[in-house]
Amino acid sequence: MKLLNLIFCSLLSFTIWANENYNFEFINKQYDPDILSVSFDFNDSPFGFQVLRLGSADYVMLKFDDLANVERNFFYRIIHCDKNWEQSAMREIDYLNGFNDERLRNYSYAVNTRIQYLHYWQKFPNKDSNFKISGNYLLVIYEDNIETPILTHRFVVSENSAKLEIKSTYPSDVLNIRYKQEMTLDVVIDPKKMRNPIEEVSVVMLQNEMWNSAVEVKPNFLTGTNLRFNKLGNFQWWGNAEFRQFDIRSFFRLGRGVKHIDRRVDGTDILLEPTFSRQNKVHLAYFDFNGKFFHENWDRLSNGISLDDILGAENISTARSSVIGALQSSSRESQRNNIAEDRNINSDYANVTLHLDDNIILEKDEEIYVLGAFNNYLPLDEFKMNFNSAKDMYTCNMFLKQGYYNFYYGIVDKKGNIDIPKIEGSWNETENDYQILVYYRGLGDLYDRVLEYKRYNTNFETREY
Secondary structure: OHHHHHHHHHHHHHHHHHOOOOOOOOOOEEOOOOEEEEEEEEOOEOOOOOEEEOOOOOOEEEEEEEOOOOOOOEEEEEEEEOOOOOEOOOOHHHHEEEOOOEEOOOEEEOOOOOOOOEEEEEEEOOOOEEEOOOEEEEEEEEEOOOOOEEEEEEEEEEOOOOEEEEEEEOOOOHHHOOOEEEEEEEEEOOHHHOOOHHHHEEEEEEEOOOHHHOEEEOOOEEEOOEEEEOOOOOOEEEOOOOOEEEEOOOOOOOOOOEEEEEEEOOEEEEEEOOEOOOOOOOOOOOOOOOOOEEEOOOOOOOOOOOHHHHOOOOOHHHHHHHHHHHHHHHHHHHHHHOOOOHHHHOOOEEEEEEEEOOOOOOOOOOEEEEEOHHHOOOOOHHHEEEEEOOOOEEEEEEEEEOEEEEEEEEEEOOOOOEEOHHHHOOOOOOOOEEEEEEEEOOOOOOOOEEEEEEEEEOOOEEOOO
């Protein structure tokens, strides 16, 4: 009886600790209007998905700007989550080697910019905080106390203890076979270590790292050591189109997608080329970063990355690798010297105006938003397209840092549902990245383990970058 009471009290303490109420969402989001240009680089690459292999040398690097331009007391807290991105029942001592609530000590003032800011960066794991177990994690940056969050960001730690096999198949939605993409997959496991793998294992798949459209699926059946996920229609997405893009790395010459630049004493205004709906158009394949972005200033850096020079590469994968290699080299050099990268403190901000010149028919309570990794694909007010009756087109004014950006237009209804194909169109041939996470939670386990992670590309199959 005493043993039962002890177990009950222990479980109760877990529950009380796990039910702590926070005044922030467990998503990628900024809460302070002065916090801009947030990036979360994986192994020095701004294009890698933030999944760390447990016990490896993998790391992520958080970077952001504070336009308040005064030194503030920023701290971080790392929270372990279940597969549904709710706080798990694990105590800090169970999932973290080291300490939480450490201060961000790496920052530098902007240099030679019209818009002044402080640039912060922090590596995870670090000498103060490392991870003991796999699972979903939420990084929270706050000022002075946890009740004043400035940003939150998701990342994942994987055990890499299973094998995942994935392949493309013809979409089961035959009416949209030319416009959708579908995958089937197998997870190779050791069934002797699981009581009921059909119920205990699940797979979550994302398209181009968009958490808001992630799909979770249970296996259909077990064959030997293979868990089959081959039910038609489970892993199916609109292919959409290649991402739109614009290049504002220079304020002196017109980059891709830029029509006009107006440099003033107190700032810079950039007018982008007019854009149009791509629905019912033919598919065009071209170089993009599948929604990603990076910051760079061509006006002050001598080793800028020329995308135009690499467009003649053998294929898109080779071109991407060239860009990633240059960015990784810059990042590693700054880490060796424990200083900020030049491209992050020398890059300025501009008012960027975007036009959508087309007759878009919207239903009641629908709005058009600019969506990309740079705003976490969230339909935020500052990225809403507003109809300009004088110009008979939709416009949006965005405040962005010098760099290279991918984006989509999305139509959002009052429930928050995002419809991308209605403006961008959709094709089966579109090159997309898919991220696959394998979760396992056995009988009596207190948390969801991440057994495996894989990236799959519709053009180049499974690969890492």
